[in-house]
Each structure stands twice: as C-alpha cells, then as structure tokens.
Amino acid sequence: xTGNFRLEQAxxxxxxxxxxxxxxxxxxxxxxxxxxxxxxxxxxRGKFSDFASLKLRLATDPAYFYSFVEEVTVxxxxxxxxxxxxxALREKIIPILATYPLIRIWHAGCSTGxxxxxxxxxxxxxxxxxxxxxxxxxxxxxxxxxARSGIFNIGSMQRNSENYIxxxxxxxxxxxxxxxxxxxxxxxxxxxxxxxxxxxLVSDASFNEFQLIMCRNVLIYFEKPLQSKVLELFDKSMDxxxxxxxxxxxxxxxxxxxxxxxxxxxxxxxxxxxx
Amino acid sequence: xxxxxRLIAIGGSSGSLDPMMKILGLLRPGFSIPIxxxxxxxxxxxxxxxxxxxxxxxxxxxxxxxxEPIKPGFVYTAPADxxxxxxxxxxxxxxxxxxxNYSRPSIDVTFESAALVxxxxxxxxxxxxxxxxxxxxxxxAEELGAGILVQDPATAGVSFMPERALAVxxxxxxxxxxxxxxxxxxLQ
Numbered sequence: 001x002t003g004n005f006r007l008e009q010a011x012x013x014x015x016x017x018x019x020x021x022x023x024x025x026x027x028x029x030x031x032x033x034x035x036x037x038x039x040x041x042x043x044x045r046g047k048f049s050d051f052a053s054l055k056l057r058l059a060t061d062p063a064y065f066y067s068f069v070e071e072v073t074v075x076x077x078x079x080x081x082x083x084x085x086x087x088a089l090r091e092k093i094i095p096i097l098a099t100y101p102l103i104r105i106w107h108a109g110c111s112t113g114x115x116x117x118x119x120x121x122x123x124x125x126x127x128x129x130x131x132x133x134x135x136x137x138x139x140x141x142x143x144x145x146x147a148r149s150g151i152f153n154i155g156s157m158q159r160n161s162e163n164y165i166x167x168x169x170x171x172x173x174x175x176x177x178x179x180x181x182x183x184x185x186x187x188x189x190x191x192x193x194x195x196x197x198x199x200x201l202v203s204d205a206s207f208n209e210f211q212l213i214m215c216r217n218v219l220i221y222f223e224k225p226l227q228s229k230v231l232e233l234f235d236k237s238m239d240x241x242x243x244x245x246x247x248x249x250x251x252x253x254x255x256x257x258x259x260x261x262x263x264x265x266x267x268x269x270x271x272x273x274x275x
Numbered sequence: 276x277x278x279x280x281r282l283i284a285i286g287g288s289s290g291s292l293d294p295m296m297k298i299l300g301l302l303r304p305g306f307s308i309p310i311x312x313x314x315x316x317x318x319x320x321x322x323x324x325x326x327x328x329x330x331x332x333x334x335x336x337x338x339x340x341x342x343e344p345i346k347p348g349f350v351y352t353a354p355a356d357x358x359x360x361x362x363x364x365x366x367x368x369x370x371x372x373x374x375x376n377y378s379r380p381s382i383d384v385t386f387e388s389a390a391l392v393x394x395x396x397x398x399x400x401x402x403x404x405x406x407x408x409x410x411x412x413x414x415x416a417e418e419l420g421a422g423i424l425v426q427d428p429a430t431a432g433v434s435f436m437p438e439r440a441l442a443v444x445x446x447x448x449x450x451x452x453x454x455x456x457x458x459x460x461x462l463q
Contacts, residue, residue, distance in 0.1 A: 009363075031342075033360035033388045034370045074372040220341045220369045249341055249357060249369050 007043070011051045012036060018058060023065055025139070026202045027072070029226035035072065042071040070140045074221065078159060079114045081216075082248055083166030086118060088268040090168050093243055094126045097211055103132040106210045106237065108201060109218035110136035113147025113194075114160070118167075119214070120190040121176060125169070129193055135208065137199035148196045150186040154179055201230045206237040213237060216269075217247035224254075231255045235273070244271045281308045281462060282345065282361070282393045286382030288315040288404025290432020292327070294452045295402065299332040299350065301456030306334065307347040308463055311359060311367075311389065313382045315406065320355040328352065341369040353380035360388040376408035386412035395420030398462060400455060401447075402426045404436030414443045423447040424455050 007015070012032070020026045027035060046068075048054040057064050080086045097103045103123070107116045116136045123129040138144050161173035177184040199207070201218070213234050219227045234244055235257045244252070244261065246269040252258045261271040287295055291314060299310075314324060328350065329336040339351040339359045344366045351367060353359040358370040358380050375381035386399050386409060399416050401409045403426060413423050425447045428434035441447060450458060 031360075031362060031368045033362045033368050033391075034358075034372070036391070037360070037370075037384070037388060038372070074370065076371055076373055217371050220371070224342060247371075249354060 005043075005048070005050050007036065007040060007051060012039065015039070015051075015055060015058070018055060019065070022059060023062070024203065025069060025200070029202065029223045029229075030221055031223055034074075034221055038072045038074070042068055045071070066141065070142055073140060074217075075111045075140070075143055077111045077114045078156060078163065079118045080160060080163035080167045080169070081115070081118075082268070083163045083168075085216075085245070085248070085268045085270075086122065086163075086167035088265045088270060089119075089245070090122055090126070092264060093212065093270065094122060094128070096243075097132075098126065098128055100211055101131065103128060103212075104208060104210045104239070105132065105134050105212045105214065106208070107134065107136040108199070108213060108215040108234070110138050110144070110147055110196075111140075112143050112152075113150070113196075114152070115214065115216065116147060116194055117150070117176075117186050117190055118164075120193060121164070121169070123193075124190065125171065129189070132193055134194045135210070136194055136196050139198065139200040139202075141198055144196045144198060148191070148194075150188070150191045151183050152177075152186070154182050154184050157184060201233065202226065206233055208237060209239045210237055210242055211239045212243045212245065214245045215247075216245065217250070219250045220247065228255050228257075231257045235260060238273045240273065240275065242273050244273070245269060246271075279308070279396070279463065280393075281396045281398065282389055283308055283310045283398045283400065283459060283462075284313065284382075284385055284389050285310060285400040285402065286313045286386065286404075286409040287402035288378075288406045288408065288433070288436055290403035293432070294426060294455075296328060296331045297452045298400075298456050298459070299328055299334065299336075301453065301460075302332065302334070303460050304333065306460065306463060308459070309345045309347055310334070310350045311339065311345075311353065311361075311385060312350060313353045313359065313380045313385045315378050315380070315404065315408070316355055318356040318379070324355075325352045339367045339369065341367065343367045353385065355380075358384040360384060361392045363392055365392065376406055378406065378408050382409035383412035386416050390416035390419045390421050393421070395422075397421035398424065398459070400424045400426075401437055401440045402452075403431035403433045405433045406436055407439040409436065410440040410443050413440050413447070414445070417444060417446060424458060425449050426455065427451050
C-alpha cells in the first residue's frame with residue numbers, strides 16, 4: 001500500500017452501508033481484514049485519491065459497482081484443487097450418489113467454474129453425468145458468464161492436469177478440451193448438464209434440494225454469524241442423507257447445524273446429513 | 276501470562292527454517308507473546324512445519340485456523356497455500372486470494388493486516404529469503420509504529436530478502452539470529 005489514501009474503519013463501514021442501501025449487496029458480515037485489503041487494492045487500481053471519490057463513483061456508477069464487487073470478492077480457483085478431496089469424492093461419495101435416479105449438486109460460490117467442470121469430469125468418468133444436474137451459483141454475473149462459456153486459459157492446464165492425475169484421474173486430461181491459441185474450451189457434453197445462475201448466499205433463499213452441496217473456500221470470508229446463517233441455508237437445501245463439502249480450512253464445528261451431520265471424511269471436510 | 280497486548284510476526288523464505296528454529300529455541304521459559312510465522316513453501320505441503328518447529332520449543336505451535344483468537348503462549352504457522360490476516364478483535368482469518376510476491380502465504384499480507392490492528396505493539400521480523408516479500412509491508416508497519424528486526428544479511432542463508440527490506444525500512448534493527456532472540460526476550 002503506497003501513496004494512496006487509507007480507508008479509516010468508519011469509512012469502510014460507511015461504504016458497506018452504501019452498498020447495501022444502493023445495490024442490496026451486503027458485505028457487512030464479511031471478515032474485515034480480507035475485505036479491507038481487497039477494497040484498498042481495488043481503490044488503488046481505480047486510482048482513487050480519497051474516500052469521497054471512491055464513494056461517489058460507487059454511488060453513481062452501477063457498472064463500476066459490479067466490477068468493484070468482482071475485485072473485492074475472491075475468484076481464485078483451479079480444477080481438482082486439493083486432489084485428495086476429489087479422490088475422496090470419487091471413492092466415497094460418487095458410489096453413493098450413483099444410487100439416485102437423478103443427482104442434483106449445488107456448487108455455491110462457483111466463481112469461474114473450475115470446480116464445476118472438475119465435478120462433471122468425475123461424474124462422466126463414473127458414467128453418471130447423463131443423470132446429473134450441476135447447479136452453479138455465484139454473486140458475480142461476470143464470473144458466471146465466464147464459467148458458462150467453458151473457456152479457460154491454456155496456461156493453467158498443466159497444473160489442472162497434474163491435479164486431475166493426483167485425484168485418481170486415468171484419462172488423458174487434454175481429451176476433455178480443445179485448445180485454440182492460448183485458450184481451451186471444455187467439451188459441451190460437460191456444460192450441457194450445468195445450470196448457472198446468480199445467487200447471493202448472504203441474501204438469497206434456498207431454491208432446490210441437493211444430494212451434494214459444495215462450498216469450498218467461501219465461508220472463510222464470512223464472520224461467524226454469517227457462516228452459521230449460510231450453513232443453515234445449506235441445511236434447508238439438503239436432501240435427506242445429502243453430503244456437504246467445505247474447504248480444507250473450513251468446518252461445521254461450533255455451527256448450529258453441526259449436530260445434524262456426521263463426518264464422512266474429517267480431513268477432506270465432507271459431512272453427511274443424518275436422518 | 277502477560278504479553279502486554281503484543282504480537283510478533285516472523286516472515287521467512289528460503290534459508291529461514293534454521294533461523295526460525297533457533298529463535299524459537301532461544302526464547303526464555305514463560306515467554307508468552309503470541310507469534311505468527313509466515314514461511315514460504317509449496318502449496319501441497321502439509322502441517323509438518325508446525326511439527327518441525329514444535330520440536331524446538333515448549334510453546335504450543337499450530338497451524339492458524341480461521342477465526343481463531345490469538346492467545347498468549349502460542350506460535351501460529353500460516354498454513355500452506357493460505358494467507359493469514361489479523362482481525363480487529365485479535366483473531367486470525369484465512370484467505371486464498373491471489374499470491375502476493377509469488378507467495379501464498381505472503382508475509383506482506385500478514386504484516387499489513389497485523390500492523391493495522393497492533394500498531395506499535397507489533398514486532399515484525401524478516402529472515403533469510405530470495406524474495407522481496409515483507410519489505411513494503413515492513414515499511415508500512417513501521418509507519419504505523421511497529422518495530423522491525425531484520426536478520427543481518429551477512430548471516431542469512433539467502434541475503435536478498437533482508438537486503439530488500441533494509442532498502443525501504445527506516446528504523447529497522449539489523450541483528451543476528453541470536454540477538455533477535457535476545458531482543459524478543461526483552462520485549463516481555
């Protein structure tokens with residue numbers, strides 16, 4: 001942080017209140033340290049010289065607001081991130097999902113879609129994709145568009161392919177996409193089973209029931225009360241005996257729904273709803 | 276235990292494991308100022324850093340967990356592939372946002388957020404490394420009143436990181452690893 005102004009605590013709260021009132025986006029229960037850092041980075045990139053000019057721009061320019069939200073929320077992801085987690089899905093969860101006539105999965109906070117495509121590949125390899133629907137939601141419209149396109153940078157494919165192999169993948173990863181210059185497009189048989197839509201975990205309601213809800217590395221950005229609220233939303237959206245998968249540093253521990261779930265894989269953070 | 280409301284944050288990259296272990300080993304019995312350790316390493320490393328450090332100290336060493344209150348007598352290691360931040364209520368939070376200085380965990384991320392909360396109660400330490408991480412945030416922490424100790428580049432396995440820090444810091448103390456431990460022991 002050099003040169004630019006620094007947001008005071010009170011100014012940060014004022015800004016968050018403006019975003020709720022003007023746009024209905026509520027960040028007031030986001031963890032402050034990360035949020036502060038990202039708002040400051042966005043302010044530096046936007047070349048704002050003081051708080052007033054940042055606030056004015058956000059108040060008067062909806063297009064800027066949406067790009068601001070995208071900058072402030074974290075959209076870092078990769079395919080088969082934490083390969084051991086996907087291995088656990090392959091070995092412990094997918095065989096159970098296979099018994100359902102229709103498999104509904106919710107990727108909450110799907111960002112640019114890497115995790116959704118990873119899941120579709122797992123299902124395809126298990127011969128279950130044709131009877132699965134992957135619901136992928138995020139609060140950013142632009143990342144949803146990007147996810148829907150199935151287009152990714154070729155630069156990340158080596159890492160993705162390594163992860164895929166480490167997760168127990170046996171195929172040649174490059175058979176899942178076509179490369180064109182520096183971009184790759186994933187096979188449309190994968191995206192054909194995906195439904196993308198905007199959904200804000202802070203303010204939007206349950207919209208279906210799922211056998212598996214994946215929400216990895218989203219809750220870490222929320223304060224405890226919001227974490228609980230979102231976990232309750234997941235519980236409301238959970239099919240009988242459905243599975244919940246969180247990020248490697250996230251937990252159900254101490255949450256209000258914890259007694260309703262039993263751990264399936266403690267290390268990989270997978271729980272199952274009790275009857 | 277009396278930690279005077281202080282916090283210590285130690286950042287290191289290549290060549291810093293040895294100095295980290297030495298510093299922890301030299302802290303006197305009953306030392307209770309909480310310590311956060313940010314050490315660059317591979318994204319796929321497990322929690323063995325905490326175990327390795329634990330072998331050298333009676334303080335409790337553990338990977339930082341999200342929303343965990345910072346407690347006296349504890350040493351928190353930044354988990355592989357996560358940034359660690361400090362919240363206003365003196366708890367820790369984790370973040371998997373973009374790498375900073377090619378690093379996650381990044382020293383800059385932790386120093387900056389710790390300085391915003393702890394100000395002059397924060398002591399930052401920059402050890403050996405081949406990266407500029409910790410330099411700009413060290414200068415920022417200094418502005419907010421934090422004390423900065425830098426491993427004497429002449430004694431560092433890789434001198435680049437201490438040198439880069441010293442190029443932007445104004446009041447940093449340049450010390451050998453042994454003297455850093457002495458300094459910390461006197462803080463309490």
